[in-house]
Amino acid sequence: MARSTSLSGFTEWLPDERLVELHVLDTLREVFEAHGFASVEARAVETIDTLLQKGEIDKEIYGISRLQDDESSAKDARLALHFDLTVPFARYVVENAGHLAFPFRRYQMQKVWRGERPQEGRYREFTQADIDIVGDGALPFRSDVEMVVVMARALERLPIGDFRLRLNNRKLSEGFYRSIGLEDTAAVLRAIDKLEKIGPEKVAAELSETAGATREQADAALKLAEIRTDDTSFVEQVRALGGEHELLEEGLAELTEVVGELERRVPGRVVADLSIARGLDYYTGTVCETVLVGRESLGSICSGGRYESLASTGKRSFPGVGLSIGVTRLVSQILKDVTATRSVPSAVYMTLRTDEEWGAAQDVADTLRARGIAVEVALTAEKFGKQIRHADRRGIPFVWFTDAEGNHEVKDIRSGEQTPADPQTWTPPLEDAAPRVVPVE
C-alpha cells in the first residue's frame, strides 16, 4: 500500500473545498476593509517567552528547532509557532508602535498551530481571521460596539445559516460577584464558564471549593448566569437580583449599548448571555462567543472581547478589543451545506483539433483572457469526446471548437447547445464567469 496517510488535524482541502474556503476569506476581507481595517501579517514564529506572556501556560505549543542543533544555537531564544493571532499582534504593536497611527484597526488572516488532540472542528493547524482595534493609552468603548457589529455583518455574508453572538460583559459579572461578597472573581468566572458543560450542581460545588462561596452566594451567581435575553431586558433581570457596585453599573451600561446597537444594525443575531465568561483569559469588559444555530456542540466559531492591556511597553499601554473567527472550523461545517459550482476557475475549455494548432488555440484563449474570461487549453489533441469529458469532469461550462477554416463554435456543456462564436465578443453568462458557492442540491 505504502500510502502516506493524512496527518490528523492538518486539513488539506480538495480544490472545490478550497474554493469554499477562499470564498469565506474573500468575503471576510471585503467586509473588514469596508470598515477600514488594514491587513497585517505576522511571522509564524515567536519566541517561547513571548507566547507564554499572557499566562496561557498550558497551551500546547509547537516548538521549532533545527534538526541538526549544535551548542551555539542552544543559546538562542527558543522558538515556537504561534497558537493564536492576538499574542503575535500584541508583540507587533509594541515593536511597531512608532509607525502605527492609533487607534489602529487591523485584520489578520493566518494559520495558527495548537498541539491538541484533533476532533471534529478541532485542528492542529487552522486558519484564524481576526479583527482588533488597539488604542494608545485609551480606547473608546465605542470600539467594542463597532467590533461586534462588523463581525456580525461579516458572518451574515457567509453561507453559514443562522448564528448567535452571545455577549456578556466582565465588569457586569465581576461587579455583581463583588456586590454579593465574592472577591475571587477570576475563580467564579472560571466555574461559571463551565455551566453549560457540567450543569449548575457541579458549578455550585466548584464555586464553594475554589471561590469560597456560600450556598446563597453560589445560587446568586448561578441566577445571574441563567439570564439570557435577545434584547436589553436583561437589565431589569439583573436589577431584580439586587446587588450594587460601580463595576456592575458600568458593565450594565456597556452591555446595553452593545446589545442595543447590534440589535439595531444586525437584527436577530444577538443574545445577551450572562453565562459567557471566557475562562481565565485576559478579557476585562465585553466578551463574545458565537455559535451556529443547530450546531451548538461544535463550539464557538468566533469569539473575543475587550482587554484593557493587550500590550505594554514601559509607561505605554495599549488597550484593545478584538474578535477571532475560526475559519477552518467554519469551513469544515459549511462544506456539508454548500459546494463550489466547479473545481477549477476555467469558464472555457479550449479543444485542440491537431497538436500543431496548440499555439493558435492559445491565441484564441488569450483573446478571451484579455476580457477576463478564464480559459484552459487542451494539452493534446485527443478525440473530441475525451476533451469534452475532460471539461465535463471539472465542471467547466463551455467547450470551444475552432475548425480548419478558423471558424469558432462554443458549446454549453450542460445543454449540449453549440453555437458560432466570436472570440472578440463572446462572453459567458455572469453566473458562469467564475466558480460560485451554492447550496448542495
Add this chain to the structure above:
RNA sequence: GUGGGCGUAGCUCAGUCGGUAGAGCAUCGCGUUGUGGUCGCGAGGGUCGCGGGUUCGAAUCCCGUCGCUCACCCCA
C-alpha cells in the same frame, strides 16, 4: 495525557470455522474509427497499516507498534 472504536483496491465497505482476496462506485478500453453524459461488454488496480509469534497454511488467532477516529481536557 486518559479511555473506547477502527486500519482490506482511488472511495465506501464485504470477507463465514484459519485454506494465498471480493462487491459497488470511480478509472481505463471497446461498442460509437474525432462531439461527452445513458446503456452494454471488458480490463487494470491490493506487501490485507507495519513488525513479530502460533500454524502445514494467517486478512482471519496472539503480542507489539504506528496511524486514523470518537469522548474527556481545552479551545477557533
